[in-house]
Amino acid sequence: MKIVVLGAGIIGVSTAWYLLEQGHEVTVVDRQPDAALETSFANGAQISVSFCEPWANAGAPFKVAKWLLREDSPLLFRPRMDPAQWRWGLSFLTQCTTSAFERNVEQLVQLGRYSHASLKTLVAQTGIEYERLERGILHFFSSQADFEAGAVGAEIMRRHGVDRRVLNRDEVLKVEPALAAFGPHIHGGTFTPSDESGDARVFTQKLAQLCAERGATFLWNHDVLALEHSGGQITGAQVASRETGKKLALKADAYVAAMASYTPALLKPLGEYLAIYPAKGYSATLRLKKPEQASVVSLLDDGRKIAISRLGDHIRIAGTAELAGFDTSLDSPTSRARCASLVKRYEELFPGVADTSEPKYWTGLRPSTPTNIPYIGRSKKASNLWLNAGHGTLGWTHGAGSGHALAELMAGRAPEMDFAFYGDALPAKPIRSMAPA
Ligand SMILES: Cc1cc2nc3c(=O)[nH]c(=O)nc-3n(C[C@H](O)[C@H](O)[C@H](O)COP(=O)(O)OP(=O)(O)OC[C@H]3O[C@@H](n4cnc5c(N)ncnc54)[C@H](O)[C@@H]3O)c2cc1C
Numbered sequence: 001m002k003i004v005v006l007g008a009g010i011i012g013v014s015t016a017w018y019l020l021e022q023g024h025e026v027t028v029v030d031r032q033p034d035a036a037l038e039t040s041f042a043n044g045a046q047i048s049v050s051f052c053e054p055w056a057n058a059g060a061p062f063k064v065a066k067w068l069l070r071e072d073s074p075l076l077f078r079p080r081m082d083p084a085q086w087r088w089g090l091s092f093l094t095q096c097t098t099s100a101f102e103r104n105v106e107q108l109v110q111l112g113r114y115s116h117a118s119l120k121t122l123v124a125q126t127g128i129e130y131e132r133l134e135r136g137i138l139h140f141f142s143s144q145a146d147f148e149a150g151a152v153g154a155e156i157m158r159r160h161g162v163d164r165r166v167l168n169r170d171e172v173l174k175v176e177p178a179l180a181a182f183g184p185h186i187h188g189g190t191f192t193p194s195d196e197s198g199d200a201r202v203f204t205q206k207l208a209q210l211c212a213e214r215g216a217t218f219l220w221n222h223d224v225l226a227l228e229h230s231g232g233q234i235t236g237a238q239v240a241s242r243e244t245g246k247k248l249a250l251k252a253d254a255y256v257a258a259m260a261s262y263t264p265a266l267l268k269p270l271g272e273y274l275a276i277y278p279a280k281g282y283s284a285t286l287r288l289k290k291p292e293q294a295s296v297v298s299l300l301d302d303g304r305k306i307a308i309s310r311l312g313d314h315i316r317i318a319g320t321a322e323l324a325g326f327d328t329s330l331d332s333p334t335s336r337a338r339c340a341s342l343v344k345r346y347e348e349l350f351p352g353v354a355d356t357s358e359p360k361y362w363t364g365l366r367p368s369t370p371t372n373i374p375y376i377g378r379s380k381k382a383s384n385l386w387l388n389a390g391h392g393t394l395g396w397t398h399g400a401g402s403g404h405a406l407a408e409l410m411a412g413r414a415p416e417m418d419f420a421f422y423g424d425a426l427p428a429k430p431i432r433s434m435a436p437a
Pocket residue numbers: 006007008009010011012029030031032035036037038039040041042043044045046047048222223224225258259260261262279280281282283307318319320363364365366367389390391392393394395396397398
């Protein structure tokens with residue numbers, strides 16, 4: 001089949017890879033000059049199968065209300081005259097119950113396991129190097145109350161088959177000795193040894209290169225303008241060159257929409273409404289002055305809700321979320337405060353370890369759904385259109401598996417996981433071989 005993939009982030013490129021594996025003729029379109037230049041560019045770097053709780057839980061509305069007025073709060077909701085934002089917010093509230101949380105976690109654990117297995121196979125097959133560290137993720141707490149809540153959370157996740165261990169302060173420091181200077185403030189932690197970290201941009205760009213070597217065509221610097229449709233089918237994708245302005249209609253047997261937060265606008269004219277809303281996040285990447293004193297285990301700092309990952313001789317600090325539309329500027333007072341707070345916190349945790357004089361700041365829009373579960377499956381309005389979008393906080397974690405699963409669905413096969421795919425995709429079968437003992 002001829003297949004056009006719209007979007008070359010981790011999700012689009014992974015999908016392209018698995019479609020090529022099945023012998024399809026693949027064209028990938030993106031408005032940027034290379035892969036992974038938007039949300040997949042400088043994220044928290046965590047392959048976080050075991051820390052996958054969605055934002056929506058029974059306590060979330062109270063926490064969000066408490067944070068509303070703080071410029072440096074982990075989650076900032078800026079109400080706008082935007083019906084999509086309000087619809088998303090209301091839908092989010094419906095997920096803030098214990099039963100919805102349990103249901104959503106179950107799905108995210110399934111997708112995470114499947115994706116981790118897919119990633120490991122893909123890396124073994126291709127040998128892609130991307131500053132991968134298989135050292136687990138350590139979540140540490142700087143208040144006793146938060147630690148106790150974290151221990152309860154670990155128990156809940158263990159019920160879902162996740163190996164999340166509760167550690168006292170000494171055990172935390174044994175897992176990551178680089179935290180020693182901050183040790184007196186640590187009350188304990190939780191640790192998931194099977195999680196890992198690595199650079200999503202490097203991985204995606206190298207995978208795109210391998211796709212090109214296997215025959216994929218990449219149409220860079222092209223805006224996707226619209227989908228042409230007739231009789232329940234997509235008949236073409238209208239694109240325009242950013243360099244020449246020239247428009248063309250790409251014709252294929254099937255189309256994959258993997259444009260993250262921009263996917264709903266593309267599908268709206270078909271009458272298909274997706275609850276994906278951008279949640280702006282930030283990262284700072286610092287050069288290490290003393291690499292031997294820097295952490296290698298990927299960290300979650302509960303006090304600030306930030307991730308810290310080692311990427312070779314650099315450290316990445318990422319986090320915070322703002323529900324405030326599609327703005328990707330870095331120079332507003334809020335953005336400046338949020339970026340500065342990442343570096344300030346790193347210096348509190350690891351004094352003198354990194355060069356804080358020239359931080360590389362970045363912002364990206366997490367394509368967030370109220371459940372944190374992505375749309376993977378067939379469009380409800382066009383039978384040759386497939387969706388792979390809405391991966392929220394976990395698109396790097398779920399990238400390989402989402403691409404793999406969609407390619408399987410498109411081939412008429414059920415991926416080996418118990419997951420509620422979108423549309424009338426095939427029912428999935430339980431993932432027996434990878435289920436924990
Ligand atoms: C601060 C932050 C930290 C994060 N940390 C983690 C983490 O530690 N672990 C994790 O698993 N996930 C993390 N994430 C989430 C993860 O980065 C995203 O879920 C993932 O990158 C989404 O991938 P994507 O391919 O869907 O989107 P993208 O990478 O944004 O790809 C979509 C592509 O579509 C293209 N596009 C969009 N519209 C058009 C158009 N009209 N025409 C042409 N091209 C178009 C864009 O150029 C882009 O290349 C984090 C996100 C943020 C913001």
